[in-house]
Amino acid sequence: MATDGNGNPLQRTSDMEGMSAADRARMYKERAAAAGLGRAPSAAEANGGAPAPPAARPAPEAAAARNARSGETARPASAAPAGTDGAGAGARTAESGAGALTPEQRQRLTAAVQRGGAGGAPAPAAAGGTAAAAASSPAAEQQQRLVYVWPHLVTIEFMASVLALLSMIVIGLVLQSPLEGHANPDRTPNPSKAPWYFLNLQELLLHMHPALAGVIVPSAALALIATIPYIDRNTRDVGKWFGTPKSAPIAWFTTWYTTVVLIALIFFDEWVGVKPLMKRIADATGITFLNSTFMTDIFIPTALMMAPMFILALLVQRIYKPDGARDWMVCLFTGFFVVFIVLTIVGTFFRGQGMHLYWPWDPRMTRIE
Amino acid sequence: MQEMRPFLDDLRHGNIRRALTENRVFKSVFRTGYPSTPRNQALIMFNNVFLHLHPVRIRRESLKVTYTFCLGGLSFFMFLLLTVTGVLLMFYYRPATAVAYSDMKDLETVVTFGMLLRNMHRYAAHAMVILVFLHMVRVFYTGAYKPPREFNWVVGVILLTLTFLLSFTGYLLPWDQLAIWAVTVGTNMAGATPIIGEQVKFAIVGGYEIGDNTLIRWYVLHVIALPLLTALFMTVHFWRIRKDGGIAGPL
Structure with missing residues (x-):
């Protein structure tokens, strides 16, 4: 392990003096990953004695099997074994009760697990030997497709709001709302x-x-x-x-x-x-x-x-x-x-x-x- | 003074952004550093009440503007704009037949920016009806209503109905010829409900002909009851987007 014997990789060390906060954060994260915090769970660990899933298995299946580490997800994942191949799979899985997960949910769950348990702070996926293998897995690809809401989505929302507000002000300045004569129940237009x-x-x-x-x-x-x-x-x-x-x-x-x-x-x-x-x-x-x-x-x-x-x-x-x-x-x-x-x-x-x-x-x- | 040293150093070196964001005051307000590192980008979503309905990360495809055209978000924006302009209008408008119309005239001629306020409220209302409807069309043609999002589609249909009702209850308030006769047409239609038509019409008119009772009923529905109900369903709607796995995208 890269950390110096004290055991806690998140301790501030002397070589961090004079570093910027961002650099310190990066260093913390590297050390945490090296110490096994926030690392993606490997398939071997997760399944314990169970045989590893065959490599040719469809993506969400393999991903779900890896999820078996967290107890409650193990059951539904194995309860719908052939759920993902063939047409109509989504419908079938969705029908099989509240316990079952749709392929999409399974992928999300995998992504969440891949992200690691360290308080939502995403550890770089490529830390440690097992994660290197996972980098080519579909779950890692899924991970690659994720982007941070800040700034990506927040920017779009902000721009859309500003444009909408501006257009409403312009429309409000240009077009005048109608106001006809006082209401009169005796005069039908x-x-x-x-x-x-x-x-x-x-x-x-x-x-x-x-x-x-x-x-x-x-x-x-x-x-x-x-x-x-x-x-x-x-x-x-x-x-x-x-x-x-x-x-x-x-x-x-x-x-x-x-x-x-x-x-x-x-x-x-x-x-x-x-x-x-x-x-x-x-x-x-x-x-x-x-x-x-x-x-x-x-x-x-x-x-x-x-x-x-x-x-x-x-x-x-x-x-x-x-x-x-x-x-x-x-x-x-x-x-x-x-x-x-x-x-x-x-x-x-x-x-x-x-x-x-x-x-x-x-x-x-x-x-x- | 010693603690001010990093701040002053940053200022001296022209690192304004760091000076402004890496200090105790900034962190006391936002509870997290400037969101330029993955950790802070995640934390700001957890720590900000206005942002926390978002996930930390979303699929890249969800960002594509030509997929959603921002229609749902813009509908919500119109709701917010209508709330703000509506509250301001409430300062100047009294829901009584004797004064409602003159209050409208005052808004147009006496109140500073009164006409702009009214125009924005009216056109934002039209815009919201259009946007909510188009949002439904978008969700339909992208197949985004399918499991597990069935119930959120139903909530959306309820929100569409509430949007129509919100807009329609506001239509009577100016108390001009356009308002009263449009509402006459509408209430007559509601009065044609089989079996309970007469009761329905009596309830929404507040009597047998449109007058003060109708105005106060529609006003209360317009400014309190329906907005609250809409907010309630919007809460469920947004919550369910998160719970159902974000906006629908290809697997």
């Missing part, structure tokens, strides 16, 4: 509009029963969005934009399909109209039920919302043959996203007096009271 982020719902309100447009559809949308991660559980594609090979083409197709169908439906209701059409049919056939509120405000709008979704699903199935839940979720979520955007734009820029469709520059877009 035409059109009366909700805030822009609710104009998608107000647009729906034009085509269906208020309970459907204002409550049921948005609640159902939010509830379905919340359940996405419980349906699509495969962790293979995490952390990459669009992940699976087919999801970007599916998203594009869904975008165009949804836009076209949605605008067609809006024009249909504006120019032909579900209600006038059903009234004519009811008059011609004598079946008054066809013109009832249930039919025109609930059943037909629901059918007109559901049918395009089914057709979309059929088309996507035929054209792209999605590979799993992720592709389907991309399809459905893109549909929701496009509906939200298109309806908001139509409600904001194309609905004028009487909530009829006009070009944005049409004089009838202006509010009158």
